[in-house]
Amino acid sequence: xxxxxxxxxxxxxxxxxxxxxxxxxxxxxxxxxxxxxxxxxxxxxxxxxxxxxxxxxxxxxxxxxxxxxxxxxxxxxxxxxxxxxxxxxxxxxxxxxxxxxxxxxxxxxxxxxxxxxxxxxxxxxxxxxxxxxxxxxxxxxxxxxxxxxxxxxxxxxxxxxxxxxxxxxxxxxxxxxxxxxxxxxxxxxxxxxxxxxxxxxxxxxxxxxxxxxxxxxxxxxxxxxxxxxxxxxxxxxxxxxxxxxxxxxxxxxxxxxxxxxxxxxxxxxxxxxxxxxxxxxxxxxxxxxxxxxxxxxxxxxxxxxxxxxxxxxxxxxxxxxxxxxxxxxxxxxxxxxx
Amino acid sequence: xxxxxxxxxxxxxxxxxxxxxxxxxxxxxxxxxxxxxxxxxxxxxxxxxxxxxxxxxxxxxxxxxxxxxxxxxxxxxxxxxxxxxxxxxxxxxxxxxxxxxxxxxxxxxxxxxxxxxxxxxxxxxxxxxxxxxxxxxxxxxxxxxxxxxxxxxxxxxxxxxxxxxxxxxxxxxxxxxxxxxxxxxxxxxxxxxxxxxxxxxxxxxxxxxxxxxxxxxxxxxxxxxxxxxxxxxxxxxxxxxxxxxxxxxxxxxxxxxxxxxxxxxxxxxxxxxxxxxxxxxxxxxxxxxxxxxxxxxxxxxxxxxxxxxxxxxxxxxxxxxxxxxxxxxxxxxxxxxx
Numbered sequence: 255x256x257x258x259x260x261x262x263x264x265x266x267x268x269x270x271x272x273x274x275x276x277x278x279x280x281x282x283x284x285x286x287x288x289x290x291x292x293x294x295x296x297x298x299x300x301x302x303x304x305x306x307x308x309x310x311x312x313x314x315x316x317x318x319x320x321x322x323x324x325x326x327x328x329x330x331x332x333x334x335x336x337x338x339x340x341x342x343x344x345x346x347x348x349x350x351x352x353x354x355x356x357x358x359x360x361x362x363x364x365x366x367x368x369x370x371x372x373x374x375x376x377x378x379x380x381x382x383x384x385x386x387x388x389x390x391x392x393x394x395x396x397x398x399x400x401x402x403x404x405x406x407x408x409x410x411x412x413x414x415x416x417x418x419x420x421x422x423x424x425x426x427x428x429x430x431x432x433x434x435x436x437x438x439x440x441x442x443x444x445x446x447x448x449x450x451x452x453x454x455x456x457x458x459x460x461x462x463x464x465x466x467x468x469x470x471x472x473x474x475x476x477x478x479x480x481x482x483x484x485x486x487x488x489x490x491x492x493x494x495x496x497x498x499x500x501x502x503x504x505x506x507x508x509x510x511x512x513x514x515x516x517x518x519x520x521x522x523x524x525x526x527x528x529x530x531x532x533x534x535x536x537x538x539x540x541x542x543x544x545x546x547x548x549x550x551x552x553x554x555x556x557x558x559x560x561x562x563x564x565x566x567x568x569x570x571x572x573x574x575x576x577x578x579x580x581x582x583x584x585x586x587x588x589x590x591x592x
Numbered sequence: 593x594x595x596x597x598x599x600x601x602x603x604x605x606x607x608x609x610x611x612x613x614x615x616x617x618x619x620x621x622x623x624x625x626x627x628x629x630x631x632x633x634x635x636x637x638x639x640x641x642x643x644x645x646x647x648x649x650x651x652x653x654x655x656x657x658x659x660x661x662x663x664x665x666x667x668x669x670x671x672x673x674x675x676x677x678x679x680x681x682x683x684x685x686x687x688x689x690x691x692x693x694x695x696x697x698x699x700x701x702x703x704x705x706x707x708x709x710x711x712x713x714x715x716x717x718x719x720x721x722x723x724x725x726x727x728x729x730x731x732x733x734x735x736x737x738x739x740x741x742x743x744x745x746x747x748x749x750x751x752x753x754x755x756x757x758x759x760x761x762x763x764x765x766x767x768x769x770x771x772x773x774x775x776x777x778x779x780x781x782x783x784x785x786x787x788x789x790x791x792x793x794x795x796x797x798x799x800x801x802x803x804x805x806x807x808x809x810x811x812x813x814x815x816x817x818x819x820x821x822x823x824x825x826x827x828x829x830x831x832x833x834x835x836x837x838x839x840x841x842x843x844x845x846x847x848x849x850x851x852x853x854x855x856x857x858x859x860x861x862x863x864x865x866x867x868x869x870x871x872x873x874x875x876x877x878x879x880x881x882x883x884x885x886x887x888x889x890x891x892x893x894x895x896x897x898x899x900x901x902x903x904x905x906x907x908x909x910x911x912x913x914x915x916x917x918x919x920x921x922x923x924x925x926x927x928x929x930x
Contacts, residue, residue: 407898407899408898409747409843409898411749411828411841413751413791413830413832427789428773431769431772431773431789432773434769434835435766435769435770435773446874447874447878448880451765451769451833451834451835451880452834452837452878452879452880453751453832453834453839453878453879454878455839455841455876455877455891455892455906456871456874456876460871460872460874463894463895464852464871464892464893464894464895465894465897473897486897486898486899487897487898488843488896488897488898488899488902488904490749490841490843490892490904490906492751492839492841494751494791494832494833495789495832495833495834496789496790496791496833497772497789499790501791501793501830503749503793503828503830505747505826505828514802533794533798533802534798536784536785536794536798538793538794539793540785540790540791540792541790541791542786542789542790553793554793554802554828555802556801556802556803557801557802558826559803559811559824559825559826560745560746560747560824560825560826561745561824561826564826566826566828568793568828
């Protein structure tokens, strides 16, 4: 990709939970855009969103929306992406798509800039896939350890906030908590069961092998981003009553011995990582503290008591930022840098 | 232990979250007691608690409280237990203690009746230890699989409700949720950080090896109850904003191949277990549904994608009932049966 300057940027799905954060990140990170177009479904047409001091009006996203657009940040779900991303690419734009539509396409790089920015050197379809939120934060934490000691196995259990499922999900948790507090039965519309003060061991649909789509994503995407399908990976993905910020209990086994102290040393200097690992002072990453911030936080690093070269990590990040909008904008920044 | 009939039963810590459930379980399960004495700290003296139709007055628990008492159900914390349990035993009572005070004592059986009731044949100190809540539900689910295929490794991440930390903890979650809903900062007094809509990867204090006391309990107690210290075990224990009911993502590796279908078959017939494992209908165990009920619920059984003879299970139980009060009363019932 050549460097772009003063590019025209479109955000598709701009009114969604991730889309709004994309718009905010463009502004906060002073992304050099000559123009920002906000696009969404016909339902959101005419809504106004703030971008710094400007008030922008949302247009309907159609295949014809992308004339003159250089960069598209898309967060509109897989079926919309399958229609609009190729249309935008045909119109000459580079698309960073946040849906799962293209992640498995071998001609679409799946990128976490701290980990595999080099994959941006070839974008044959004009589309770059933004990985799943739970995968991004895990690979940011594991990549430096993988480089040093070669990760051979990953066992991860997640504690994922509701914001990954959008505005309605956050409202469902809010209303559900209020219901539970007054002794009313909470209602489930977005989630398969009420999420208010409960943990639901299902994120997305089930596959025939008993895993959910979310769990499959963590396996496939980690293989693709770390460019090592030989890593044995398994996952249990769980929705928890948290508004924003995903937490993960990650157990790794490495080929070469690593040790907690060396892992801390590596992560202390790692791009995009903040180490919070001081148990004596009760300091470790927490979702509520991570919410609204960009880094991936890692703590509770300790040797696995059940394997020879194993280590536990507790990994937390804001799923809407590093897990989605921020990572997408960081990809766009790398594209500009060329 | 010989059979007891019309025994005089004392509940120590009767006003606590677990103590109240002990009193309720004695009544619900028609435990044949000639008399039930309710004991607690001096602060609770004079409080009245309902036992069926009776209203009983709480007395202060002292070493002299146990004259004529046959059975003591104790849920008063480790330091109180270290004083009062031996006093009760000296007075001739058998004590089922819910604290961690005696669990590691080789002369104190640590019992989950479905798993190792035979350990009740020898109670040299007159004290039986009730295991930790998170351990009980896990071993009830794993024992039938261990018998069949020999569990060689356990990796568990927990999702533990606040009620394990008592009344004040439940009130802290309730108040914290109300605070968050109106945009106020929630307060942490019981927990190291606000638990309202967050996950805290710390239960109890940290040990020098970076694990918490709770995580150590899961390792040590599982070894003792399954009578197999050769099982490799590791745990991450996490407090979640749930009132009642612990959930656990448990990964096991077995010596002999087992398979999800055979595991389901074994658990369908297992004592104390209810299998809820129908992903196509979005059915799996949930803490809110388990709350107030006795069984250990197991679901999401599926092969581990990262090991040869591995299986995942999602294990849920009411931590105050099977995880504490019910297990204690079930121990007492086995003692009576002799």
